[in-house]
Amino acid sequence: xxxxxxxxxxxxxxWCQLLFGALAMRALAAPLLDSGTVxxxxxxxxxxxxxxxxxxxxxxxxxxxxxxxATGRVAFYDGGLLLGSAxxxxxxxxxxxxxxxxxxxxxxxxxxxxxxYNQGDSPVISQKVQTAPAYxxxxxxxxxx
Numbered sequence: 005x006x007x008x009x010x011x012x013x014x015x016x017x018x019w020c021q022l023l024f025g026a027l028a029m030r031a032l033a034a035p036l037l038d039s040g041t042v043x044x045x046x047x048x049x050x051x052x053x054x055x056x057x058x059x060x061x062x063x064x065x066x067x068x069x070x071x072x073x074a075t076g077r078v079a080f081y082d083g084g085l086l087l088g089s090a091x092x093x094x095x096x097x098x099x100x101x102x103x104x105x106x107x108x109x110x111x112x113x114x115x116x117x118x119x120x121y122n123q124g125d126s127p128v129i130s131q132k133v134q135t136a137p138a139y140x141x142x143x144x145x146x147x148x149x
Contacts, residue, residue: 044117047071047124049078051113057132060106064131068097068113074121079114087111106135 050069058064068078070092078097079089082104090097097113109131117123 044120044122045071047074047115047117047121049113049115049124049126051080051111051126051129053111053129053131057134058104059134060104061102063100063102064104064133065098065100066111066113068115068126070095070097070115071121074115075118076116079116081112081114082109104131104133106133108132 048071052067052069054065054067056064066080066087068080068090070078072095074092074095077089077091078099080087080099080101087101087103088099090099110128111131112128113126115121115124
């Protein structure tokens, strides 16, 4: 009886060592796998916004360019706020939005990667959204008394 208990303790100890060893190896390897340089090809992403400047409440089209053969979707951000995502067609993902607030917006595109390409971010671009809506308000009218 005691011999069986010792054998089970030794087996449990071996399994724990294997489990913790595997977890430790994953923790050590994670920075290499997540760095964008070991697991797949580097993704070079670019973004363009049109028109720039734009008017408040008017459509702005965001176009991200991705490497040839990249698949999946591209997410578009205004600072840390997700504006939406679009599928990659050819080498581009295109999103049109009317949700940009007035002011200077800081836009970027994020590609999550696929089996061949690692994830990547575009450089941040500035988009000026003007306060007065296009075709909106007219100048003040002055009446003479």
